[in-house]
Amino acid sequence: MNRSMSSGYDNANYSTERAEPGLPTSSAKRLAKGLGWFSIGLGLAELLAPRAIANISGVSKERTGLIRLYGLREIASGITIFSQEKPTEGVWSRVVGDALDLTSLGMAAANPNTKKGRLAFATANVLAVTALDVICAMQLSNGKRGIHAQASCVVNREPEDVYSFWRNFQNLPRFMRHVESVHDLGDGRSHWRVKGPAGMDVEWDATIIADVPNEVITWRSLENADVDNAGAVRFERAPGGRGTIVRVNLEYNPIAGPLGATVAKLFGEEPEQQLDDDLRRFKQVMEIGEVVVSEGSLFGTGYMAQRPAQPPAASELEQAEMLPSQTATNYGGSEEEFKGRAAGRGTQ
Amino acid sequence: MRANCWFGKTTMSVEEVPDPQILNQRDAIVKITSTAICGSDLHMYNGFIPTMQRGDILGHEFMGEVVEVGREVHNLKVGDRVVVPFTISCGNCFFCTQQMFSLCENSNPNAWMAEKMFGHSPSGMFGYSHLTGGFAGGQAEYARVPFADVGPIKVPSHLSDEQVLFLSDIFPTGYMGAEMCDIKPGDTIAIWGCGPVGQFSIRSAFLLGAERVIAIDQVPERLQMAQQGGAETINYEEQNVYETLMDMTGGRGPDACIDDVGMEAHAPVLIFAYDRLKQAMALETDRPHALREAIMCCRNGGTVSIIGGYGGFIDKFPIGSLMNRSLTIKAGQTHMQRYMRPLLQRIENGDIDPSFVITHRLSLDDAPYGYDIFKNKKDNCIKIVLKPDWAGNGDGAAAKDDSYTVVH
Numbered sequence: 001m002n003r004s005m006s007s008g009y010d011n012a013n014y015s016t017e018r019a020e021p022g023l024p025t026s027s028a029k030r031l032a033k034g035l036g037w038f039s040i041g042l043g044l045a046e047l048l049a050p051r052a053i054a055n056i057s058g059v060s061k062e063r064t065g066l067i068r069l070y071g072l073r074e075i076a077s078g079i080t081i082f083s084q085e086k087p088t089e090g091v092w093s094r095v096v097g098d099a100l101d102l103t104s105l106g107m108a109a110a111n112p113n114t115k116k117g118r119l120a121f122a123t124a125n126v127l128a129v130t131a132l133d134v135i136c137a138m139q140l141s142n143g144k145r146g147i148h149a150q151a152s153c154v155v156n157r158e159p160e161d162v163y164s165f166w167r168n169f170q171n172l173p174r175f176m177r178h179v180e181s182v183h184d185l186g187d188g189r190s191h192w193r194v195k196g197p198a199g200m201d202v203e204w205d206a207t208i209i210a211d212v213p214n215e216v217i218t219w220r221s222l223e224n225a226d227v228d229n230a231g232a233v234r235f236e237r238a239p240g241g242r243g244t245i246v247r248v249n250l251e252y253n254p255i256a257g258p259l260g261a262t263v264a265k266l267f268g269e270e271p272e273q274q275l276d277d278d279l280r281r282f283k284q285v286m287e288i289g290e291v292v293v294s295e296g297s298l299f300g301t302g303y304m305a306q307r308p309a310q311p312p313a314a315s316e317l318e319q320a321e322m323l324p325s326q327t328a329t330n331y332g333g334s335e336e337e338f339k340g341r342a343a344g345r346g347t348q
Numbered sequence: 349m350r351a352n353c354w355f356g357k358t359t360m361s362v363e364e365v366p367d368p369q370i371l372n373q374r375d376a377i378v379k380i381t382s383t384a385i386c387g388s389d390l391h392m393y394n395g396f397i398p399t400m401q402r403g404d405i406l407g408h409e410f411m412g413e414v415v416e417v418g419r420e421v422h423n424l425k426v427g428d429r430v431v432v433p434f435t436i437s438c439g440n441c442f443f444c445t446q447q448m449f450s451l452c453e454n455s456n457p458n459a460w461m462a463e464k465m466f467g468h469s470p471s472g473m474f475g476y477s478h479l480t481g482g483f484a485g486g487q488a489e490y491a492r493v494p495f496a497d498v499g500p501i502k503v504p505s506h507l508s509d510e511q512v513l514f515l516s517d518i519f520p521t522g523y524m525g526a527e528m529c530d531i532k533p534g535d536t537i538a539i540w541g542c543g544p545v546g547q548f549s550i551r552s553a554f555l556l557g558a559e560r561v562i563a564i565d566q567v568p569e570r571l572q573m574a575q576q577g578g579a580e581t582i583n584y585e586e587q588n589v590y591e592t593l594m595d596m597t598g599g600r601g602p603d604a605c606i607d608d609v610g611m612e613a614h615a616p617v618l619i620f621a622y623d624r625l626k627q628a629m630a631l632e633t634d635r636p637h638a639l640r641e642a643i644m645c646c647r648n649g650g651t652v653s654i655i656g657g658y659g660g661f662i663d664k665f666p667i668g669s670l671m672n673r674s675l676t677i678k679a680g681q682t683h684m685q686r687y688m689r690p691l692l693q694r695i696e697n698g699d700i701d702p703s704f705v706i707t708h709r710l711s712l713d714d715a716p717y718g719y720d721i722f723k724n725k726k727d728n729c730i731k732i733v734l735k736p737d738w739a740g741n742g743d744g745a746a747a748k749d750d751s752y753t754v755v756h
Contacts, residue, residue: 287440288438289420294482296481308401308405309403310405328373
């Protein structure tokens with residue numbers, strides 16, 4: 001299994017099939033670069049010539065230590081901006097720095113020994129830069145709202161089999177733990193019902209954008225979706241006749257925005273981990289006909305979801321997910337029948 | 349049913365837990381007649397394996413009678429007497445179809461945990477932490493056996509439990525350790541560790557045509573058992589291993605070396621203290637003394653076979669010795685299904701009787717006592733078999749001694 005997660009990361013090989021809502025505009029990135037150079041320039045000046053800076057901005061010359069410290073901070077922001085492909089954090093760190101600068105200037109204004117005219121000029125300049133910083137950071141953050149996850153696996157089956165199983169979207173809940181149901185509405189449209197974080201159910205209609213048999217399927221949600229999302233799955237014959245390489249890219253705007261995504265991560269619901277585990281179960285369904293269940297992972301494969309590796313009580317089995325009654329392709333009986341069978345044997 | 353559960357470092361307790369049920373269609377339920385404590389169980393007992401949960405049932409060496417089969421198990425029926433391999437393998441994936449069963453891609457639902465540790469995941473295993481799947485183990489009255497159509501083998505009624513039980517792990521494991529040495533007639537094989545797996549490596553090396561086997565340990569009764577198996581022995585507390593081995597092989601070194609020790613190696617005082625300290629400080633997860641020594645001692649162009657269990661990261665690894673002297677390293681969890689049938693044949697032929705390694709037979713209820721004497725090598729303990737249907741104080745000591753009953 002291979003997975004990776006990125007935001008705004010552009011992989012030339014796969015970008016044509018990948019849906020990427022809300023990439024940061026290149027102008028925001030250019031602006032960030034400019035702000036990065038500004039950070040480094042100002043930082044060097046503060047570090048090397050703190051007295052001149054104090055003179056220009058009208059603050060007390062006794063504050064050279066603090067100015068040097070702020071210079072280091074500026075340089076750190078600059079380096080962060082240049083070291084990030086998408087410098088959201090770097091620019092936000094500049095916004096925090098601006099707030100510090102403004103606070104310091106405000107405190108200086110209360111001091112009778114400072115030159116008020118120069119202080120006002122310096123404050124106006126910092127305010128102008130702050131505005132630029134905030135605009136740039138917000139643009140970059142907007143782009144980041146879309147979560148992107150990708151994963152791949154090798155399935156020991158022919159691309160034709162793998163494609164046709166996936167293309168029947170009603171099969172997806174067999175291996176996607178969070179997908180409750182997918183109904184085919186005809187004309188390439190489908191209705192999805194998905195368990196969101198904290199027990200919220202979310203729904204949307206989706207449409208197929210591209211469908212090349214045995215090669216690729218891409219889809220995206222239609223307007224009024226609870227969660228805007230898009231995805232692509234590609235099927236590629238593995239070298240040497242060793243089955244099929246399946247690559248999935250997903251992109252969606254998390255419920256409740258970036259904050260919601262962070263909270264979800266705290267509860268072990270990382271999107272890239274989910275996708276990776278979904279693909280592992282897809283492989284199990286394709287290769288052995290059902291999802292493999294262990295005692296410890298009955299309630300999920302996340303670390304926090306583990307239960308002791310001992311047989312479940314009947315009440316626990318009722319809450320278990322991904323049992324053959326839900327995942328097996330050959331499963332004839334009803335869920336009740338399965339649970340009845342499973343619970344029927346007593347040895348005590 | 350009753351099951352031996354892990355509740356923390358050196359804390360085991362036999363508990364009443366729900367009976368296992370068929371969960372997947374290729375499952376079987378086995379009523380366990382004999383089960384054993386393995387040296388690798390001690391890694392969990394000693395708290396060196398991450399991803400354990402309080403209440404985990406341990407045990408991966410077990411056999412018994414099939415009492416229920418899932419609807420997709422067609423080669424077993426209720427009443428069959430089977431030995432169950434410790435690894436869980438689907439039989440369908442890329443690795444299973446290439447006979448690399450312990451690398452099964454489908455049998456570990458928690459594979460992501462192992463991927464974090466190892467880069468990729470091995471197969472699922474019974475009772476061996478959650479990073480190998482979180483499967484309930486076999487130190488219990490019953491066990492659920494996934495992929496029962498691929499794992500368990502039927503055993504004939506004329507062989508006793510004790511003769512065939514170790515087909516579940518230590519006999520194939522010791523055998524694979526020796527097989528990885530690619531033994532040629534006339535070869536001298538040196539084996540670090542004379543625990544149960546080491547004992548089987550010694551005998552397997554001879555079965556595979558080795559001329560000399562030199563076994564290294566410090567526990568007198570283990571060295572004695574090695575000698576009974578035909579090995580010459582080195583007690584590392586009394587002799588310098590490198591010098592003695594060079595002396596015995598005319599300075600060339602053994603043709604192949606087997607590490608049957610793994611991550612909790614004991615060693616002469618200073619080296620042991622160094623590795624134990626680093627392990628305690630989490631700067632090193634495993635103590636690799638046996639492996640370092642095996643590499644340094646192996647002859648030029650020879651093979652070092654690692655079958656003792658390792659879990660993480662080591663340092664002071666003699667890569668220079670390995671590279672400059674054209675050594676080959678082979679390693680792995682045992683590809684059980686490859687070996688179980690041929691080795692059952694060896695037992696039927698009378699080539700070997702694996703029961704020689706057993707020193708203790710206890711009731712399942714005395715399992716916590718068993719872990720204690722096995723870990724601390726009390727009472728000359730080398731290998732313990734647990735009997736679920738024996739009354740509570742099988743060996744006398746356990747039921748009388750309250751200190752082995754865990755309160756939690």
